[in-house]
Amino acid sequence: MANGYQNVQEDVMAKAVKEGAVAGIIAFLMFLVFVGIETYQDINNQLVWRTRWGLLGVFVIVAAVGRFVTVGFIKPHLDKRKLAKAKTGILEVSEEKSFFHKHFLKIALVFLLCYPFLAMMIFGRQGSLKYVDNFGIQILIYVMLAWGLNIVVGLAGLLDLGYVAFYAVGAYSYALLSANFGFSFWLLLPMAGILAGFWGIILGFPVLRLRGDYLAIVTLAFGEIIRLVLINWTDVTRGTFGISGIAKASFFGIWSFDVGAANNFNKAWGLPSSSVYYKIFLFYVILALCMLTAYVTIRLRRMPIGRAWEALREDEIACRSLGINTVATKLTAFATGAMFGGFAGSFFAARQGFVSPESFVFLESAIILAIVVLGGMGSLTGIAIAAVVMVGGTELLREMEFLKHIFGPDFTPELYRMLLFGLAMVIVMLFKPRGFVGTREPTAFLRTRKAVSGSFTKEGHG
Amino acid sequence: MATGTTTMTNDTILKVEHLSMKFGGLMAINDCSFEAKRGEITALIGPNGAGKTTVFNCITGFYKPTMGMLTLKRSNGKEFLLERLRDFEINKVAGVSRTFQNIRLFSGLTVLENLLVAQHNVLMKASGFTVLGLLGLPAYKTAAREAIEKAQYWLEKADLIDRADDPAGDLSYGAQRRLEIARAMCTGPELLCLDEPAAGLNPKESLTLNTLLRGIRDEGTSLLLIEHDMSVVMEISDHVVVLEYGQKISDGTPDHVKNDPKVIAAYLGVEDEEVEEIEEQLDHATVEGGTV
Structure with missing residues (x-):
């Protein structure tokens, strides 16, 4: 038995190493052009390129090690936990909610x-x-x-x-x-x-x-029409310059937040002047x-x-x-x-x-x-x-200024905003295809209020 | 509302006159006329592709008929020309509700919510088109309570009261069929149209369905149903209309229709040499029967 278990363990390790290597190779091929090579303009305004092997290496290592750890350690651990839970007979989805969850x-x-x-x-x-x-x-x-x-x-x-x-x-x-x-x-x-x-x-x-789909496309078009009207109707909207100096909101008309006003909120309450x-x-x-x-x-x-x-x-x-x-x-x-x-x-x-x-x-x-x-x-x-x-x-x-120490002073984390945004969306959708809260609260009930599982609700079709 | 040109006797609830429906070159219904009596169960039968569901869709406003007149008379004497009403008005104004051949429930809503949605128009009025309801006026609260009571009544009738708080999509097939009928009844219709209510039910479920439909009839709602299951048709219907290739071929009591050679020919088909024989019989029958 113990021997067999060890065999399984070794199999898992071998599999993890293999999959980690494959992930590394795929990452290398994928990021070779995108990350490994950078184009820029030199002083003569010529487009030249240089390589970023270090950054490429980081990407490849993250992919390979990530896959290795997932297959070799995280997945067996989760499986073991699930098995242990099934053995004790406690339901996967516990009925008892924690204090934090309830409130x-x-x-x-x-x-x-x-x-x-x-x-x-x-x-x-x-x-x-x-x-x-x-x-x-x-x-x-x-x-x-x-x-x-x-x-x-x-x-x-x-x-x-x-x-x-x-x-x-x-x-x-x-x-x-x-x-x-x-x-x-x-x-x-x-x-x-x-x-x-x-x-x-x-x-x-x-x-x-x-x-x-047709509704989606037409609403998209209307959204763009409004924006284009705002850009081009310069007499009223001042086009791309926009409208500046818009009045601040007041405290229900009692106090103003304008610095020069007599009924300035900060002055009235004896607060230091600060926005x-x-x-x-x-x-x-x-x-x-x-x-x-x-x-x-x-x-x-x-x-x-x-x-x-x-x-x-x-x-x-x-x-x-x-x-x-x-x-x-x-x-x-x-x-x-x-x-x-x-x-x-x-x-x-x-x-x-x-x-x-x-x-x-x-x-x-x-x-x-x-x-x-x-x-x-x-x-x-x-x-x-x-x-x-x-x-x-x-x-x-x-x-995330500290990221500059890792990726070099040229690294601007904001630029990766959208990349991470997309990545987060893919991950959430993979693990929670119905979103963070996939259940639906019924609006009326006869005896007990039971949440409706997301698998029954539809997304609508127009 | 527009009044029908022909006078209808009080015991007729629906009168279909010269109904024709053309899809491109295909004549799905060709000059079909029949009546449904108040307080009766009228069955519409016929082989596959005879145009039964098309007739249904014309009556319930999902198709606009190419030709013909559909007159509905409510118990208060008002008459409506169904082909002139907008699709949702057929239920709201004329009091005709329907179920679908392929069940169309709100599967993500609970059973109770399905029945509350069906009472939309009553509740809308009670909530002052949402404005008064948002303010929390007692009139709406009373109406909401009454709506739940009505839903409860139909849940008990349809034997679904124990499943009231479960999602509709979670019910078994037979229960979904019953829920769809209960939902249609919650709109308070005078004519209930059922498109193959017994399709896919086992014999036991068929039997409970029969009881449910008879109960609905005895409470004063007239029924019009399409059905393939002859045990259901022959047992519960008071009046049967048979369609073939978009035309009415027979009309009468279940016993009459059962023995009509035209109907038998339509359902079983005939050998070539028998055709003449049957045609002779038919001529004979029309001479004798007059109005078959």
């Missing part, structure tokens, strides 16, 4: 409420600026956008590749109306949402006759907007309209046979999603103080959609986690 939402909310002050305590007033603004506000904007798109893609099952158009409508609504008419943020926030929702209906009418207080204020505004989005989504799901959205995702023909007006139902989903995009857009404009068509490219739509899909379509918690991982992760890459 995750409450813990997350408390953490978010304390976050700006924690950041200030740890990093000081100026140091915390980065954490509140780049991490906090940035992530929450994406959470809100993804929750808005979730209504269209996750609930109603309409694949919308041009969601950023509504974000742009919201942002430009605020920028233009505040610059030209001097309306305040608190008046323009709902107006921007309504305008974006209105645009959602206008775009929805012609588009929603289409289904599936961090404005950022903290904005953090709470976007947090409140996110909570509003989540609350409305949760409430709507329990309404007949929300159920009709999900039914539409599952089977459109059956919906029609049950007397549901599918066109109106799709339009409401489109308009509601667009409205939240508009809210986020007007907030973005107020936070940035500057909008230009650059901010509303297709890549933004793709990132928002990726967050929705990675999070698990329809699940608010999953989407929030995905936003933290994706947006926070890429922001974190800017901080």
Whole structure:
């Protein structure tokens, strides 16, 4: 027996060495041209090339060792653990949830409420600026956008590749109306949402006759049309120069955050002059907007309209046979999603103080959609986690200065942002094909609330 | 709504007149006329490709007929021309609901949610088109509770009450068939159209289906069904219409249809030399029977 076991062990090692070597060879061939050779312009503006054998070596070694460790150690270990668990008779999926798991939402909310002050305590007033603004506000904007798109893609099952158009409508609504008419943020926030929702209906009418791939392509085109209009309608939008000097949001009209204003917030409260207080204020505004989005989504799901959205995702023909007006139902989903995009857009404009068509490219739509899909379509918690991982992760890459010591001073981690973004998506989709939270919470129950496994829900087809 | 040109007696719920449906060059239904009586189970039978499902799709608004008139009379006396209604209005306004040959449930929603979706229009009105419902007004809460009670009633009827909180996709085939019927009934229809409800069921499940359908009829809903399973057709239907190649070849009580030589010929086929013999018989029959 022991001998046999040893044989198996040796077999595993041999296999691991072999697979590691194969992975190394494949990595070498793949990265030979991409990483091993670098082209650059010399002083005479001639294109010349040089080799980067060291970097190529790192890539190959990582691939080979990674594969070796996976096959030789990690997989046998996991198999052994599974076997041991099966022997003891404990179910793989334990019914008992841990304290953290059960109270995750409450813990997350408390953490978010304390976050700006924690950041200030740890990093000081100026140091915390980065954490509140780049991490906090940035992530929450994406959470809100993804929750808005979730209504269209996750609930109603309409694949919308041009969601950023509504974000742009919201942002430009605020920028233009505040610059030209001097309306305040608190008046323009709902107006921007309504305008974006209105645009959602206008775009929805012609588009929603289409289904599936066709719908995706047409929404993509509409997204681009909006951007091109913003670029070319220079009389109003100032084209690629964008609109700058957009008014800041005020503290509900009571205190202003403009430095020169008489009712300056910092002066009124005797605080030192620093922009961090404005950022903290904005953090709470976007947090409140996110909570509003989540609350409305949760409430709507329990309404007949929300159920009709999900039914539409599952089977459109059956919906029609049950007397549901599918066109109106799709339009409401489109308009509601667009409205939240508009809210986020007007907030973005107020936070940035500057909008230009650059901010509303297709890549933004793709990132928002990726967050929705990675999070698990329809699940608010999953989407929030995905936003933290994706947006926070890429922001974190800017901080990875130590990588320069490994890859040399020329290495700029931000440039690998998209590569890692893609890599993370592939990995998540391999291990969690239904996203981080693949189950669906039922909206009504008779006896017990049981989560619906992701294998039953459909993705929608238009 | 538009009123039919012909007067309908009160006991007729659906009148199909000169219905024709053309797909390109193919005449799927050719001048087909029949009636379905209120409070009865009417069966539509015929060999494969006879055009039964096409007739169904015309009645339930999934196809627009090339020619013909489909008049539905509700119990309050209102008449609707089904071919002029939009697809979802056939259920919402005219009170016709249907099931599908290949089951179409919302598989990712629970059984209960499936039945709540079916009550969409009632709940929409109660929730003030979502606006009042979002504010949490009591009127919507009452309506939501009533909707769950109605769903519960049909779950018990369809023997699915124990599975209420499971996803619909998790049910067995027979249970999915029953759920689809229960879902159609939750829309509160006057005419229920069933497209092969017994397909793929075992004899025991067929039997429970018969009881369920009879129960639905006895509660006052008229039924129109397409069926291949003759044990179901002959046992429960009050009236049978037989189609072949898009034309009606027989119409009457199950016993009458069973013995109609035309029907037997359509189902079993005939040898060449027998054709003349049967044609003679048919001529004889039409002279005698008059309206066969």
